[in-house]
Amino acid sequence: MQDKDSERGLDIDSNSNAAGASEGGNPNPLWTKDFTIITIGSVISIAGSVLSGFAMSLFVLDYTGKPFYFALFGILYFLPSVAAPILAGPFLDRFSRKKTIYMLDFITSGIYVIFTLVMQFGRINMPIVAAGTFLIGTINSVYQVAYQSFYPLLITKGNYSKAYSIASSLETLAMMVTPISAFVYNKVGLVPLLAFNAVTYFIAAVMETQITQSEDYIEKRKAEDSLEGETLRGLKRFASDFKEGMSYLVSEKGLFFVAIYFTFSAMDSGVIETLTLPYFKMNFENGEYIYMVVGAGAAVGRVVGGMVHYRLRLPQHRKFDIALFVYISLGIIGAIFLYTPLPAMFVLFSLTGILGVTSYNIRISATQRYVPDEKKGRFNGTFNTLNVIGMLIGQAGAGIISLVLDSRTIITISALVGLAAAVVLIGGNRRHIAPIYNTED
Numbered sequence: 001m002q003d004k005d006s007e008r009g010l011d012i013d014s015n016s017n018a019a020g021a022s023e024g025g026n027p028n029p030l031w032t033k034d035f036t037i038i039t040i041g042s043v044i045s046i047a048g049s050v051l052s053g054f055a056m057s058l059f060v061l062d063y064t065g066k067p068f069y070f071a072l073f074g075i076l077y078f079l080p081s082v083a084a085p086i087l088a089g090p091f092l093d094r095f096s097r098k099k100t101i102y103m104l105d106f107i108t109s110g111i112y113v114i115f116t117l118v119m120q121f122g123r124i125n126m127p128i129v130a131a132g133t134f135l136i137g138t139i140n141s142v143y144q145v146a147y148q149s150f151y152p153l154l155i156t157k158g159n160y161s162k163a164y165s166i167a168s169s170l171e172t173l174a175m176m177v178t179p180i181s182a183f184v185y186n187k188v189g190l191v192p193l194l195a196f197n198a199v200t201y202f203i204a205a206v207m208e209t210q211i212t213q214s215e216d217y218i219e220k221r222k223a224e225d226s227l228e229g230e231t232l233r234g235l236k237r238f239a240s241d242f243k244e245g246m247s248y249l250v251s252e253k254g255l256f257f258v259a260i261y262f263t264f265s266a267m268d269s270g271v272i273e274t275l276t277l278p279y280f281k282m283n284f285e286n287g288e289y290i291y292m293v294v295g296a297g298a299a300v301g302r303v304v305g306g307m308v309h310y311r312l313r314l315p316q317h318r319k320f321d322i323a324l325f326v327y328i329s330l331g332i333i334g335a336i337f338l339y340t341p342l343p344a345m346f347v348l349f350s351l352t353g354i355l356g357v358t359s360y361n362i363r364i365s366a367t368q369r370y371v372p373d374e375k376k377g378r379f380n381g382t383f384n385t386l387n388v389i390g391m392l393i394g395q396a397g398a399g400i401i402s403l404v405l406d407s408r409t410i411i412t413i414s415a416l417v418g419l420a421a422a423v424v425l426i427g428g429n430r431r432h433i434a435p436i437y438n439t440e441d
Contacts, residue, residue, distance in 0.1 A: 028156035030163060034211045035154045041204040042147075042170055045105065048200025050177040052112065052193040055185040056133070063124070076130055077137035081388040084141035089245055089381025093374055096215055097150035098208070104143045105205035111136060112198035119191045144384060149376035152368040153213050160365035160441045165309035167364075168357045172302040179292075217374035245378025254432035255367060257425045259383050261327070262363075263390035264421035268334060270394020271414040275407040279338060282407075290342065297346040301353020308354075309361050313441060320434040323362045324426050326355045331419025338408045366437045 060073050092100060111132060118128070155163040184193060249256055280287035280294075314322060330352060337348045371379045394414065401410050426433060 028158055030156060030159040032154070032156060034213045035156075035163070037207050037211050038151065038154055039166060041105075041207045044200045044207075045204040046170055047177055048197040051181045051184065052190075052197035054178050054181040055190050055193045056129075058182065058185050059190045060126075060129070064126070069126075073130065073133050076134045077140075078388065078392075080134065080138035081141045082385065082392070084138050085145045085381040085384035085388070087381070088142040088145045089378035092146050092149055092377030092381070093245070094218065096218065097146045097377070098211055098213065098215060100146040101143065101150060102205045102208035104139050104146070105201050105208060108136065108139055109198050109201035109205060111139075112194050112201065116191055116194040116198060119194060141384070145377060145381045148364075148368075148380045148384075150213075150215075152376065153215070153373065154211070158441055160369060161313060161361055162310050164361045164365045165306045165357065168302060168309075168360045169306040172299050172306065176299060217372075217376075220374050245375065245382065248375055249379060249382055253429065254436045255370070255379065257429045258363065258367065258433060258436070259386055261421050261425040262383070263386045264418055264425070265327075265330075266387040266390030267394035267397075268331075268414045268418035270391040271398040272334065272411055274395045274398040275402060275411055276338075278402075279407040279411075294342060294345045294349055297349030298353040298356070301350040301355075302357050303353075304350075305354040305357030309357060314362070316440055317438055319362050319366070319439075320430065320437040323359065323437055324422065324430075326359045326362075327422035327426055328419060330355055330359070331415050331422055334415030334418065335412045338411060362437060365441065366439060369439055370436045 057073065060069055115129075115132060118124070151163075151167070152160075181193070249259065276295075277288065277291050280291040284290050333348050333352055333355075337345055340348065367379070367383075368376065398410055398414070
């Protein structure tokens with residue numbers, strides 16, 4: 001349940017009108033019943049997912065003894081993200097996102113129950129585990145679009161920045177749980193973690209069924225069909241929705257250039273994630289541990305950034321300028337961080353965490369405010385797909401180019417390409433993007 005750009009390492013019903021203390025002068029409380037449910041449910045499911053997911057990766061490595069299979073299972077998990085989000089978008093603009101969210105959580109809980117029973121009482125079968133991994137990856141890809149498109153409906157007016165600072169903090173939670181997963185796996189094995197994950201997803205799903213937010217965009221889509229005299233059904237209806245969604249993104253130049261820039265950003269992230277750990281392992285004794293310590297700076301930065309954005313309201317007319325500064329700064333840091341001493345690396349990683357939260361907060365709150373509810377599914381699906389494509393290109397390209405260039409040089413070149421993309425795509429299209437970013441929270 002995270003936005004992969006990191007960014008670089010979610011009218012309310014009667015709940016929103018309930019009496020209560022104002023938050024920072026805003027008469028609309030953020031912590032309504034529905035928002036509280038979705039946040040707690042996210043924390044529960046993220047904790048279980050990260051615990052068992054990382055442990056599953058370790059299990060595959062231990063069971064096969066071959067890094068190839070470890071990498072293969074990672075590819076199987078992320079491969080559905082290339083197509084599933086963009087295909088799910090049209091569906092999620094026409095049907096209940098709330099029902100999609102809790103039904104997928106119930107299904108995921110059931111899959112982990114089956115995994116638990118097979119691991120405990122059956123014979124381990126790697127093809128079955130591989131198929132299950134692919135299925136969970138597909139479900140997660142669709143879930144991300146449903147969650148990102150439903151979450152804004154639960155945010156009361158004036159609280160977008162606060163809400164998304166919380167959402168970005170959930171990603172930090174995932175980073176913090178990963179080392180715990182390795183420790184627990186080594187102590188008790190995989191089966192208890194799988195069972196725990198089944199329980200967490202079930203609890204999250206039950207909680208999500210209690211959300212009462214109406215989804216007016218469904219009726220709006222039906223009314224549009226009636227006015228247009230549409231009689232399309234099935235695949236023809238889907239194809240029409242899909243084409244309409246793509247046309248919307250292309251016609252909205254500000255959204256289009258933001259999406260293309262973040263494809264480049266994701267590509268850069270793919271390069272960094274692929275080559276940074278090998279660089280540390282090849283150049284430092286116990287390099288993987290040094291990498292974990294230095295990389296912890298990003299988690300520290302995200303925590304600090306999340307706290308700042310929960311308390312601080314950015315000036316409306318400066319949001320675009322702040323975002324452009326952040327994008328350029330991230331490119332510069334990416335180009336130089338491996339050339340600095342280790343203490344400086346920790347500081348730079350911390351800065352990327354703070355800047356990443358700022359980037360995420362400005363970008364996602366602005367675009368989710370701007371995109372109409374009935375188009376959010378298609379926009380988020382397309383955006384996620386472009387991000388995954390960029391990430392995969394970065395990972396594959398990094399692996400291939402590393403055969404002829406050293407990791408540090410490749411990372412520097414990639415960061416400079418990301419920097420150029422920020423200047424050209426974001427800075428060069430200020431008149432299209434600034435009206436989206438510089439909006440009231």
